[in-house]
Amino acid sequence: MGNDFEFIKSLSEESIVVAAGRPERTPDAALNTPIELTSTYQAGGTIGYGRFGNQSWAALESAIEFLEAGQTLLFPSGMSAINAIFKLLPLDSVIIASKNGYTGTMNILRELESSSRARVRYIDVSNTDEFLAAIPGASFAWIESPTNPALEVADLPTVIAVAKKAGLLVGVDNTFATGLIQKPLNFGADFSMNSVTKFISGHSDVLMGSVSTKDEALYLKLQDVRKFGGAIPGPFESWLALRGMRTLSLRLAKAQENAMELAKRLSDHPNVDRVRYPGLTSDPHHKRAASFMKGFGAILSIDVKGGVKAADLACQSSKLVTFATSLGGVETLWERRHRWSSESATIPTNLVRIAVGIEDIEDLWADIDQALRTTSE
Numbered sequence: 117m118g119n120d121f122e123f124i125k126s127l128s129e130e131s132i133v134v135a136a137g138r139p140e141r142t143p144d145a146a147l148n149t150p151i152e153l154t155s156t157y158q159a160g161g162t163i164g165y166g167r168f169g170n171q172s173w174a175a176l177e178s179a180i181e182f183l184e185a186g187q188t189l190l191f192p193s194g195m196s197a198i199n200a201i202f203k204l205l206p207l208d209s210v211i212i213a214s215k216n217g218y219t220g221t222m223n224i225l226r227e228l229e230s231s232s233r234a235r236v237r238y239i240d241v242s243n244t245d246e247f248l249a250a251i252p253g254a255s256f257a258w259i260e261s262p263t264n265p266a267l268e269v270a271d272l273p274t275v276i277a278v279a280k281k282a283g284l285l286v287g288v289d290n291t292f293a294t295g296l297i298q299k300p301l302n303f304g305a306d307f308s309m310n311s312v313t314k315f316i317s318g319h320s321d322v323l324m325g326s327v328s329t330k331d332e333a334l335y336l337k338l339q340d341v342r343k344f345g346g347a348i349p350g351p352f353e354s355w356l357a358l359r360g361m362r363t364l365s366l367r368l369a370k371a372q373e374n375a376m377e378l379a380k381r382l383s384d385h386p387n388v389d390r391v392r393y394p395g396l397t398s399d400p401h402h403k404r405a406a407s408f409m410k411g412f413g414a415i416l417s418i419d420v421k422g423g424v425k426a427a428d429l430a431c432q433s434s435k436l437v438t439f440a441t442s443l444g445g446v447e448t449l450w451e452r453r454h455r456w457s458s459e460s461a462t463i464p465t466n467l468v469r470i471a472v473g474i475e476d477i478e479d480l481w482a483d484i485d486q487a488l489r490t491t492s493e
């Protein structure tokens with residue numbers, strides 16, 4: 117992309133999300149990279165065909181490159197980004213993964229196992245001893261941190277370093293944190309993946325995924341997976357996601373502030389048994405998160421007193437907060453995770469995940485408080 121790479125790299129991240137991924141500064145150049153609607157290109161250039169590349173993808177890729185500190189490829193969803201990485205694994209790989217990660221990922225892992233293409237060592241990724249004990253003989257580690265929806269935090273600097281030393285390929289699902297909060301590639305991971313659907317695009321109106329890597333050979337292999345797998349992003353969706361990314365740092369700052377305040381107030385709520393949020397000083401993951409993360413994110417989970425029925429009733433009783441899945445948008449959403457049959461057995465059935473948005477904190481609190489109180493009426 118246009119602007120000088122070294123100059124943009126020298127900026128603070130609040131400026132980078134605004135300045136990156138724009139066209140060259142030449143007279144009458146558009147400020148934004150246009151939505152490039154074409155299936156093919158005139159011969160003689162570097163792109164060649166619409167499945168191989170697109171300027172609208174490239175603009176967003178070059179912007180995420182700064183956030184994640186690695187060359188980036190876009191995919192049409194977070195799941196297609198994860199699948200592209202898993203496609204690189206040789207047959208009979210031994211995979212280390214969270215026993216309660218994102219449901220989509222759990223489905224991929226179970227499918228790899230049931231078709232005898234890989235073996236999976238399911239662990240608690242926040243238990244460093246358990247993680248390190250799983251490393252000998254393994255070939256790939258897939259680390260989600262913080263985990264969805266239990267908000268467990270892995271000791272990324274430690275476990276990535278040990279896994280790399282033992283020769284494993286390491287990938288991190290960075291969706292809950294984004295590159296603004298942590299940069300897994302700088303801890304030595306081979307891949308950092310984002311569901312761009314969530315915080316980066318930020319408005320619950322587009323699905324998109326990304327994979328970043330510092331390794332040129334892995335980058336080229338992933339590019340081939342995309343080229344020949346054929347799962348390519350749309351130019352319009354790429355443009356929308358980049359438009360959303362312009363406000364990522366503002367949105368995340370506000371949403372994190374709201375999440376922290378909600379976590380504190382919910383800790384004292386009579387209808388809540390437990391709050392999970394690494395920002396709370398009482399949270400078991402707080403110290404570790406504070407040691408290497410630049411924030412605690414905008415997602416928290418609560419165990420609702422009164423079990424499944426009470427949790428469902430609360431989710432159905434909110435008026436500002438929407439009862440829906442997904443996260444990372446400007447609007448606050450919540451849901452009882454076990455309404456999905458694919459949710460891990462290790463997640464409590466009364467756990468409600470709250471994806472905090474940027475609304476006024478008092479409006480949010482009033483709504484969540486009244487919804488929770490309906491459960492004991």
Ligand SMILES: *Cc1c(COP(=O)(O)O)cnc(C)c1O
Nearest residue numbers: 193194195218264291311313324
């Ligand atoms: C949503 C999500 C995904 C999947 O992304 P899609 O864009 O929905 O395909 C992967 N990992 C995590 C942690 C997520 O929250």
